[in-house]
Amino acid sequence: MAVRNGSDPSALYARTINPQFVRMLRVLGFDRTWVRGGNEYLYDSAGERFLDLLGGFGMYALGRNDPGIRAALVEALERETPGSLQLGVSELPGLLAQELLARAPASLGRVLFTSSGTESVEAALKISRAATGRSRVLSAEDAFHGLTLGSLSANGCEDFTGPFGPLLPGFDRVPFNDLDALERALQGEDVALFLVEPVQGKGVHLPDRGYLEGAQELCRRYGTLFGVDEVQTGFGRTGTLFASEHWGLEPDVMPVAKALSGGYVPSGACLFRAKVFDRVFDSMEHAVRHGSTFAPNDLAMAAGLATLRELDERRLVERSRVLGERLLELTRPLEERYEVVADVRGLGMMWAIEFSEPKHGRTSWRLLEKTQPGLFAQLVIGPLFHEHRILTQVAGHKLNVLKILPPFTIAEAEIERFAEALDTVIAHAARIPSAFAKTALRASAHLLR
Ligand SMILES: Cc1ncc(COP(=O)(O)O)c(C=O)c1O
Structure with a gap:
């Protein structure tokens, strides 16, 4: 690659990006120089092969450098697709949105593309507040929803919040698997969104029988939107395309990301019940109330379409x-x-x-x-x-x-x-x-x- 200049990648990283991260890797003995990835393997500069069970925190659902997704990316590049028009639409975003909606819980009818999990969660927070006219947001203790200020406010985990406060007002947490606590928190009818991971990523905690269905029912009763964060669990991670399927959930809001592009291109989305989305994007004047320059981008869309196809065709x-x-x-x-x-x-x-x-x-x-x-x-x-x-x-x-x-x-x-x-x-x-x-x-x- 043209950018290679022969310097030690760890030293370069430490000098230019994050010296403490490199120190930590060194102490753990994880400071290898990685030169290649292929499916479930990583290869270091000494030619040693490692089995990668961390999977880039879950984004390599199809392994590293899946040839099917790569071919789709090469094709998109060679076709010289128009790219982001900003004031205009092209074909690929609509096609991927259509495929996502065809596979997602039937309650969902609109797709807002993003470039990461945390951005998908930010969209969920903002649109839910605006759609309900309520400002409170509830999440579960020990949840992980991302590290930008809104999603961090939903995490509330001291190890991440540390010196970054104050967090956003209106955010509270209830214990995971505790429907009584959830009901008490919702009773004031002032909560815009209850956001929950169907399986908590931190610690890998599974929901008790009836918990998620009960949470959905309580949200409906008190006029709160029910948000299922499928950023980690989505795209087959738990053995169904979306974890919501295990419990027959019908979320109002569903952030996804990670495996959507097979790990090749930063990509995410937040899926909404159409009625919720349309309450916020409710006129021409309000047509661009939320968005981001890079999302949707054609490479992410091409990779997303290829990921869904590969998941289907290879079962x-x-x-x-x-x-x-x-x-x-x-x-x-x-x-x-x-x-x-x-x-x-x-x-x-x-x-x-x-x-x-x-x-x-x-x-x-x-x-x-x-x-x-x-x-x-x-x-x-x-x-x-x-x-x-x-x-x-x-x-x-x-x-x-x-x-x-x-x-x-x-x-x-x-x-x-x-x-x-x-x-x-x-x-x-x-x-x-x-x-x-x-x-x-x-x-x-x-x-x-
Ligand atoms: C459930 C969940 N939500 C949100 C996020 C944030 O995603 P990202 O790291 O792409 O911002 C993560 C990341 O691990 C996650 O597991």
Whole structure:
């Protein structure tokens, strides 16, 4: 590539973008130079191959560099499509909107394109306020909806809000899976939107039976719009095209993003009930009340159309469901095998394992937790990466939860290899304190400094 100048990418990144991020990678030993990606694999400059189960935080539902999507992008470039007209319309946005609406819950009738998940959430917040004439917004505790000021106000997670306050007024949170608390919060009939992830990304928490259906019913009763944030769960992640399908939900508002473009092009959308959207865009004068220069753009639209086509033709949503079941079948026995494994849970290709204090080895566990909450999960993630060449993540700040979001195109044998590697690594990590734990303690001390 013409831009390559032979300098060390980490040093360049540290000098020009974010030195602390590079330091953190170094401490974790994750400071590889990545040179190529292909489906479920990443390759470093030493030619080593890693299994990527983090999937770019879920955007590589079809793996990295899917050839079908690439071909669609090349075709769009070669056709010299008009690009964004701003004062005019071209073909591709309407086509993708039509395909999205054909697959989304029947309640939804309009699509507003964006370039990311957080922008889709911002659109949900703004349009909901304007459509209802109410200003309050409710979300669930421990939710994650993005990091711009509006979506951050809905997160409310201290690890992210830190020095960025004050957050927007009118935002409150209720515990996830608590319908009584939700009803109490809605009773004042002043809430514009209740926004909820069908499966919470932070910690991978599944809804209790009846929770989401009950939340929808309460929203209807109190005149609040029901928003289902499908940014992470959308496009097959949980084994149905949208997670809403598991519970037959009919949202009024539905932000999506991540896998929409197969990870190639920044892309997102917020889908609305037509009546809600039309209340805000209600006259020619109000035709451009919300939008963004880059959205919709033709490359994102072409990639989106190709993603939906690939999901359909290769039956990848079904594959996400089947592989998810296989993964649970392989990993649930770990709950019995190790005291330190508190729970294994997942839906489709969204999976997590949670660790908690074991009966035997309490002192070591507490020592680790005191040093840094969530350190045990790091004890697992580190060796998975270094010894087994498998990339995974912790499911949120200070959580002892390891999470994966694999592509649906992953080979079944690689799911099996992950389950075996996990078993081996937990067996070692559960024997703390060992040389292993000491290494982690050293690393965390380093991080804290
Ligand atoms: C449920 C949910 N909503 C919103 C977002 C924000 O998306 P983005 O990172 O594209 O801004 C995320 C990102 O992880 C998410 O998981």
